[in-house]
Every structure is written in C-alpha cells, then in structure tokens.
Amino acid sequence: MTHHLTGHSAMPSGQVSHCQGCSLCSHCLPLGLAYEDLERFDAIILRPRPLKRGAPLVRQGEPFTSLYVVRSGSFKQVVADAGHREHVTHFLLPSEVVGLDAVGEAVHPTSVVALESSFVCELPFGSLEALGDRLPALRGALYRCMSQELHRDQRLHCLLAFATAERRMASFLLGMSERHAARGYSPYGFQLAMSRADIGSFLGLALETVSRLMSRFQRHGLLQVSGREMTLLDLPALEALAEQGESRR
Amino acid sequence: MTHHLTGHSAMPSGQVSHCQGCSLCSHCLPLGLAYEDLERFDAIILRPRPLKRGAPLVRQGEPFTSLYVVRSGSFKQVVADAGHREHVTHFLLPSEVVGLDAVGEAVHPTSVVALESSFVCELPFGSLEALGDRLPALRGALYRCMSQELHRDQRLHCLLAFATAERRMASFLLGMSERHAARGYSPYGFQLAMSRADIGSFLGLALETVSRLMSRFQRHGLLQVSGREMTLLDLPALEALAEQGESRR
C-alpha cells in the first residue's frame, strides 16, 4: 500500500483529499449536494486516517462522537455476543458509512475492524448535525442511509431465517458483486477481504460449509475461486439459486 | 375492547386523546420534551386511528408520508420476500414507532398489519421534521429510535445466525416480557397476539417447532401456556437458556 505521511495527515495533500477529488463522491453520503454546499460539507471532514489490517476503527462501548466513511479498503462490524462469542454483523466497503447504529446513543454498540489496510474519512457528528440544520439535503441523506440500513437488515433477516446454506452463499456473493459494481468496479471479479470464518459468522454457517459451497459452486461452473480471489462466471445461475430455492418454511 | 365512536373520531374526545393524557407518554417518542414543547408536538399528531385485526396500517410499496406510534394493540411487520413468501420481521407493541425503515425513502419497504384491534397516532413526517428544526431534543429522539432499531436488528442477526431453536424461543419470550414490563405491565403474564406461524416466521422456525418448544418449556415448569395466554414461571431459567447455550459456531 502506498501512503506517504505528510505532516500528521496520512494522505497525499492538496485537492486529492477533498470530496471533489474523490472518485467515490457520487456514491457517498454527500450525494446530491450542490457545489458550494459540498465545500461546506468538505470543511467539516477530518482528513483521511489510515488503519492497518486488524486495527479497530471503533470499539464496542466507546463513546460515540463521529461517523466514518470508508474511503478505501474494507471493514467488518462485530458484536460481542452475550455468550462472549464474536459475531460479524456487516461488512463495509468504500463509500459506506460506519457508526449509524450509534447515532443518538452514548456509546457504540458494535466494534468495527479493518480487514485490510484502509482509509476512512471522519465526520464529527456534532458538526454534521449543525450543517444539517442548514442543508436539508444533507439531513435527508443521513435519514436515507439509516433507513436503507434498516431495510437491508430486514432482507438479511429473511435470508438468515429461511434460506438454505446454498441460498445464503449465493445471495452473499451477489450482494458483494452488486456493491462492487455500484462503485464502478467489475461485478464479476473481486477480492474477498474477509476469511471464510468471517463469512460463515456473517451468514450463520460453519466455515467448513462456506468452503464446501464455494468448491461446489466452482465444480458446477458458477464461479472461479482461488483463496480470496473470486470470479463470478454465471450471475444468472447464482441469482436463480439466491431467489428461487423455496426451501424452508 | 371498550371504544366508543364519538363522531368520526374513534377515541373518547377531549384531553384523553392528547399526549399529556396518554399513559404511554413517558415511554413514547416525545420522551424528555418540556411541557410547552410537548404541546407543540401534540399539535402535529393526527388523532388516533382504529384498525381491526388483519387490517394493514401501511402496505409495502405505498408512498411514505407519516410515522405512526402504536397506541394500543399490536402489529406485525412483514416483507414480501423475493420468493413471494411473506416473512415477519418485527412485532410492534404500544409506544413503538412504525415506519422508520421508510424515513427518507419514497415508499414503504414493508407492510405493517394489525394483530388485534388497535389504535395508532399518526405523525406526518413533514411536520415532524419542521418541528425537529426547533426542538433538538425531538430530532435526537428520532435518531435514537432509528439507531436503537439498528442495534436491535444486530442482536436479532446473532440470534438467527447462531442460536438453537430453544435459545431463539427463550430469547423471544424474554424480549416480549421485557417490553411488556417496560410499559408497566407484568413481566410474567401476557397475551401473545400473534399466531405460532407468525412467531415461527419471525424466529426462522417451523410453526411445529414453536409449538413443541412451548410444550417442552411447560413440561419443564418454565412457563404455563394455554393458547395465546402466556405465563412465565421461571425467568432465570429462561435467561440461562437464552444466554448460555453455546451451541452453534
């Protein structure tokens, strides 16, 4: 990873670190802000912060002060279960927002950990709120983010409650594919930044089952996988698996 | 149910229909508003609306205009799955907010259906937003509602991903108990307004399994159940089932 340390900031200085120069801008939180509003939004951002693989961005129980937006890399959101077991509840890709489950709360209910070397933009929530008073579009964007996450959780609920392992796996892969595609990358090939155990934890499957399913999908020509390098070969077939399979009640 | 129809309104007229006269006020959305602010909040509420068992409060795909607060009765939130199957994602009790998953969206992503004769207060979202500009406490309350729902969904994710049927059932019953207790009712005895099939759909279990588990819990002296009348006899034992059971990975 190439990051130079200029002063105490960790990104190349100049325009590049601003929203206008960021390739994710059109998919990011400030979506739909007018140019001069964007500049005001830009002004409240604390400049990108680097995290290494395994480093926590926020820790469960820490006081809530800021939202973060993933600028590059990826993260997993984990909760320490009552049974002291860790459980992955979400994966976060570039342009996605971290900390919405803590908005309006005193502390973070989950931890968020880098899966690889990553950068995040920090948005102090106080500043964001103040700016939201003047820019209804920004507040609307925040609402939309939160409700979309609620909606996404509902679909996940359906998946975990009723889908077979095969269907969960197919849905997961298609979801990753979509999210990559939405950011301008290929929907067919991508790197899985997370381990089989993380995927299993997220989908409610044993890691062995994750591994077996990937092998089976490969054997059937649906995809090509080697370690964490994933290539989806037959999206329609995967969609058929993800949507049809009227298995469990 | 005792409700007189006075004119076209379906609640006793006068103070009773205002927040100040509502027994749920201290648990409800306007929690923590000062007296005169509460009056302004009260002014934007569309007076309680009655729904019969099975009647939809909002339908999936309908345009979003208002939030609702359950005043009495109960509801289930359902999504029409990709596989054309209906799936229960939440149950809603008095003082809980309906429609947060649609805030900032054009349409409702889920339907909400009355499980029994119920009343709701309607909060037009536009008015709520406008009032929120002047009452930071109100906006904060809205944020808190949304993030709490996100947090709740995370715990549900853990439950569905890893818990055995027994543990899901125990958690569900304890959750209902807590929510009843939070509203000043007994944590031990309550009516289940939903069918076994609804519970199963929510927990990702076959309705037969729900029935079997209730029978087993009763056999072991943990509770007393007769149809939809539920009495929890041994909360500590249920908590042990809900929290310990380190079953699946």
Add this chain to the structure above:
DNA sequence: CGCATCCTTGACCGCGGTCAACAGTCGTGG
C-alpha cells in the same frame, strides 16, 4: 351445526454442524 383456522403431537430423514486430518501460504528466524 359445520367449516375454517389454529394448535398439538408423532414419525421420519436430510441439511448442515462438529470433529478430524491434511494441504497451502505467509512471516520469522536460524
């Protein structure tokens, strides 16, 4: 009273969890 809906209980068996052994891959130090 009769039909519909909801609930209960039993019998069976398949999906996927668990345990176990082994194969790659990477980073570290001799």
Add this chain to the structure above:
DNA sequence: CCACGACTGTTGACCGCGGTCAAGGATGCG
C-alpha cells in the same frame, strides 16, 4: 536460503437438530 510454526482453507465421516409430512384435537365464526 530453507526450516519452522501459525494461520487459513479444503475435504471426508458422522450424526443430531429441526424441517417436512401427516393426522387429529381445539377453538371460533357465520
């Protein structure tokens, strides 16, 4: 450079939880 251990991923064998099917009982409404 290779040897070593730690970690991650793959594959097989086994079996138990819980889904499915089926039958019968309870409850309620027209």
